[in-house]
Amino acid sequence: MPMYQVKPVFGDDIKTDLPTCMYKLPNIHAQRSASGCSEHALQNGTEVDPAFRDLEVRQDKIMRRLNELKAAVDGLAKTVTTPDADLDQTVTSLSQSPTATSFRGTADLDSLLGKDLGALRDIVINANPARPPLTLLVLHAMLCQRYRVLSSVHVHSSVSGVPAQLLSCLGPRHADSYVRQRFQLGFTLIWKDVSKLQMKFSIQNMCPIEGEANVARFLFRLVAPYPSDPALATLVDSWVDTAFFQLAEGSAKERSAVLRALNGALGRDPWLAGPELSLADIACYCCVLQTGPAASSPANVQRWLKACENLGHFGPANPLLQ
Amino acid sequence: MTKDAVQGAAEEADQAQSKKGLKKQQKEAEKAAKKAEKQAKLAADTQSTDEDDFAKDRYGVPQMVQSQQKLDRVLVRVQKLTPEKADQLIWVRARVHTSRAKGKQCFLVLRQQQFNVQALVAVGERASKQMVKFAANINKESIVDVEAMVRKVEQKIESCTQQDVELHIERIFVISQAEPRLPLQLEDCVRPDGEGDEDGRATVNQDTRLDNRVIDLRTTTSQAIFRLQSGVCQLFRDTLTNKGFVEIQTPKIISAASEGGANVFTVSYFKTSAYLAQSPQLYKQMCICADFDKVFCVGPVFRAEDSNTHRHLTEFVGLDIELAFNYHYHEVIESITDTMVQIFKGLRDKFQTEIQTVGKQYPSEPFRFLEPTLRLEYTEGVAMLREAGVDMGDEEDLSTPNEKLLGRLVKEKYDTDFYVLDKYPLAVRPFYTMPDPNDKKYSNSYDMFMRGEEILSGAQRIHDAQLLTERAIHHNIAYFYYVTNTLVAGKIKSYIDSFRYGAPPHGGGGIGLERVCMLYLGLHNVRQVSMFPRDPKRLTP
Numbered sequence: 107m108p109m110y111q112v113k114p115v116f117g118d119d120i121k122t123d124l125p126t127c128m129y130k131l132p133n134i135h136a137q138r139s140a141s142g143c144s145e146h147a148l149q150n151g152t153e154v155d156p157a158f159r160d161l162e163v164r165q166d167k168i169m170r171r172l173n174e175l176k177a178a179v180d181g182l183a184k185t186v187t188t189p190d191a192d193l194d195q196t197v198t199s200l201s202q203s204p205t206a207t208s209f210r211g212t213a214d215l216d217s218l219l220g221k222d223l224g225a226l227r228d229i230v231i232n233a234n235p236a237r238p239p240l241t242l243l244v245l246h247a248m249l250c251q252r253y254r255v256l257s258s259v260h261v262h263s264s265v266s267g268v269p270a271q272l273l274s275c276l277g278p279r280h281a282d283s284y285v286r287q288r289f290q291l292g293f294t295l296i297w298k299d300v301s302k303l304q305m306k307f308s309i310q311n312m313c314p315i316e317g318e319a320n321v322a323r324f325l326f327r328l329v330a331p332y333p334s335d336p337a338l339a340t341l342v343d344s345w346v347d348t349a350f351f352q353l354a355e356g357s358a359k360e361r362s363a364v365l366r367a368l369n370g371a372l373g374r375d376p377w378l379a380g381p382e383l384s385l386a387d388i389a390c391y392c393c394v395l396q397t398g399p400a401a402s403s404p405a406n407v408q409r410w411l412k413a414c415e416n417l418g419h420f421g422p423a424n425p426l427l428q
Numbered sequence: 429m430t431k432d433a434v435q436g437a438a439e440e441a442d443q444a445q446s447k448k449g450l451k452k453q454q455k456e457a458e459k460a461a462k463k464a465e466k467q468a469k470l471a472a473d474t475q476s477t478d479e480d481d482f483a484k485d486r487y488g489v490p491q492m493v494q495s496q497q498k499l500d501r502v503l504v505r506v507q508k509l510t511p512e513k514a515d516q517l518i519w520v521r522a523r524v525h526t527s528r529a530k531g532k533q534c535f536l537v538l539r540q541q542q543f544n545v546q547a548l549v550a551v552g553e554r555a556s557k558q559m560v561k562f563a564a565n566i567n568k569e570s571i572v573d574v575e576a577m578v579r580k581v582e583q584k585i586e587s588c589t590q591q592d593v594e595l596h597i598e599r600i601f602v603i604s605q606a607e608p609r610l611p612l613q614l615e616d617c618v619r620p621d622g623e624g625d626e627d628g629r630a631t632v633n634q635d636t637r638l639d640n641r642v643i644d645l646r647t648t649t650s651q652a653i654f655r656l657q658s659g660v661c662q663l664f665r666d667t668l669t670n671k672g673f674v675e676i677q678t679p680k681i682i683s684a685a686s687e688g689g690a691n692v693f694t695v696s697y698f699k700t701s702a703y704l705a706q707s708p709q710l711y712k713q714m715c716i717c718a719d720f721d722k723v724f725c726v727g728p729v730f731r732a733e734d735s736n737t738h739r740h741l742t743e744f745v746g747l748d749i750e751l752a753f754n755y756h757y758h759e760v761i762e763s764i765t766d767t768m769v770q771i772f773k774g775l776r777d778k779f780q781t782e783i784q785t786v787g788k789q790y791p792s793e794p795f796r797f798l799e800p801t802l803r804l805e806y807t808e809g810v811a812m813l814r815e816a817g818v819d820m821g822d823e824e825d826l827s828t829p830n831e832k833l834l835g836r837l838v839k840e841k842y843d844t845d846f847y848v849l850d851k852y853p854l855a856v857r858p859f860y861t862m863p864d865p866n867d868k869k870y871s872n873s874y875d876m877f878m879r880g881e882e883i884l885s886g887a888q889r890i891h892d893a894q895l896l897t898e899r900a901i902h903h904n905i906a907y908f909y910y911v912t913n914t915l916v917a918g919k920i921k922s923y924i925d926s927f928r929y930g931a932p933p934h935g936g937g938g939i940g941l942e943r944v945c946m947l948y949l950g951l952h953n954v955r956q957v958s959m960f961p962r963d964p965k966r967l968t969p
Contacts, residue, residue, distance in 0.1 A: 224811040225807065225809075225811030225815075226805075226808055260802065262796065263796050263797045263798070263799075264796070286803075286804075286805050286808065306840075309841050310816060
């Protein structure tokens with residue numbers, strides 16, 4: 107039945123400029139209007155404007171170059187903190203305060219140590235006063251910079267007395283130490299007559315960890331993660347083991363061999379494993395100085411020892427080395 | 429006829445009698461003969477012994493020592509019998525521990541407190557056969573005076589404490605004889621429990637020991653235990669006196685129960701009744717308010733608890749401390765834990781012999797502690813227990829098994845048998861405990877544990893009369909009578925009054941001497957550490 111017809115208000119020949127910066131959706135009325143198909147070609151990527159692709163490629167290249175430059179600058183910043191670079195006083199003064207940013211990324215305590223059950227997460231370390239664990243004291247200082255740590259030192263009844271500097275090796279007592287709940291982490295050092303250094307943390311879930319090297323690895327992971335590159339991580343581990351087995355406990359021949367190896371490695375890179383300070387450097391520093399004075403080591407080693415000291419983390423170890 | 433019969437009967441009777449009489453006579457004659465024989469034999473024997481006994485005046489039972497004469501004789505202690513005294517003639521007074529005859533010799537073990545030495549009587553020029561027999565027959569536990577030559581031995585005598593010497597007796601006299609049958613044997617008393625069961629030899633059970641305490645206390649183990657206990661008391665006094673504490677004596681007959689009405693002994697007091705003190709708590713605090721600053725007292729404590737457990741007595745010795753502090757009650761905790769650590773160190777360094785002696789009969793792990801003492805908070809303890817699988821509420825008190833489990837967990841992690849648990853929930857503490865300033869659920873109170881068992885309960889005390897009254901009312905402690913807002917009367921009025929005229933902030937705690945000794949040595953029953961224990965079932969000796 108013919109109805110009345112209205113003349114179209116708009117002619118159907120008007121062209122509209124649709125913006126190209128928005129994404130397109132297929133027309134839900136596509137069955138009826140076949141004329142709108144031409145607009146979808148761009149979205150499907152079958153006919154991409156070659157100029158656009160060139161733009162993308164150029165952008166990628168620029169981003170990559172920027173990243174490389176950033177890495178190079180960071181590396182330079184590290185070497186600047188060592189005194190052998192020819193720089194003036196102003197730069198070296200910056201390096202006196204311990205740099206909290208020398209490690210990339212902080213670890214989350216809950217993910218590392220398990221859920222907080224309301225009790226202070228107390229790390230208990232049993233050490234023999236005849237062989238104070240310098241590495242652990244250095245790591246303790248690093249932990250204190252990252253978390254609120256309640257440190258305490260006890261003397262076990264199996265030992266009749268320890269010198270005063272061993273009692274104060276963890277620094278002065280925190281003002282808040284009478285409320286244990288205010289702290290995130292506990293660090294309890296017990297001077298005890300044990301043959302091997304031992305660490306206890308969660309007696310339900312963990313067996314005790316023995317050996318200064320292993321405890322150092324545990325504590326280091328709370329400070330910063332191990333390098334993700336497996337080769338580098340293995341290098342760190344092997345230097346740590348070398349430090350504790352051959353340097354600290356080895357014969358004179360083994361020690362000089364290790365010092366020569368250190369000398370060689372430090373000739374190539376400023377640090378032992380990778381572009382920055384790692385657990386390998388901490389362990390080797392403590393063990394090298396425990397076996398002999400700094401002046402008796404080879405040239406590269408001496409330079410590296412100075413570099414370590416300038417970072418400022420090794421303060422707690424110094425009073426015990428005298 | 430009857431006369432005849434009677435006569436006849438009489439005759440018969442006579443005859444019978446005479447027969448009986450004959451028999452009787454015969455028997456008597458036999459008896460007499462035997463007796464005569466015996467006597468003759470004895471006479472012969474004594475004659476022979478009398479003949480041979482040249483040592484008659486060198487042994488025997490002299491008259492009872494009634495201070496007839498004052499001899500200047502020097503008696504040497506068995507402890508001092510060492511090779512240095514070899515070839516000296518000395519006098520010793522000791523008990524006969526054992527005596528064993530072997531032919532012409534008699535071996536004796538002479539005991540003096542923890543020390544014993546072997547002694548020998550041998551037939552020779554100084555001793556006769558009769559003397560050896562006499563020595564072998566001396567009853568055990570008799571006290572003897574012995575003159576002997578000290579001789580070195582080549583082979584160590586393992587069974588005695590003095591292993592390098594033995595005594596060759598020349599004279600032996602019994603000063604005080606013991607009855608031949610003893611109610612218990614000392615070797616049985618000292619035998620460790622497991623050993624007795626294995627060999628089929630007896631060990632003495634505790635009740636028998638306690639009934640015959642006089643003999644039981646003579647054993648080396650008992651001597652060692654009570655010497656150590658004396659040492660604890662001594663160290664307690666010395667350490668506190670060096671810190672500037674004053675020793676006080678508090679009354680034990682009091683008018684009102686301090687800790688709670690149920691566990692007091694009542695005594696009749698003239699026309700009324702009074703109570704035996706459960707603790708010197710109230711009087712310690714009054715001394716602090718009287719400006720003594722730091723006080724301690726050692727005295728009996730009476731608790732009428734009908735608990736028949738391994739660690740409860742109705743009367744025990746309490747060592748109590750109270751001191752005023754400056755700003756934080758942790759000063760009190762540090763003072764008390766330091767005192768305890770000094771006591772442990774003193775025992776470790778000076779009483780090793782006693783600890784080893786006790787360890788022979790009751791073996792246990794040596795006592796371990798940390799200096800400064802480990803202090804954990806109650807929430808930490810609850811978290812550790814929950815981690816181990818115990819289900820408990822935040823404000824719940826620790827039950828005895830939970831305390832023991834927590835002790836084991838702490839020992840596992842920190843390797844200490846002594847620690848402090850701080851910040852107990854307010855609901856489980858007495859009314860005079862100061863509440864925590866930041867969290868109403870908790871209080872400034874603490875418990876100290878040895879080997880997982882509680883030895884001290886202490887706190888910061890409320891020193892404000894107003895707050896104290898509120899807390900007392902909250903706990904329904906006593907009946908108060910108020911007249912226009914002023915406390916007029918009530919059972920603890922005098923206690924609250926002592927805080928109305930300026931009282932410093934103070935705190936303290938008390939330990940039980942017996943419990944501390946028991947836990948230090950790792951023993952299992954507090955009656956072993958109490959000389960004459962009192963419990964709901966025992967009032968004597």
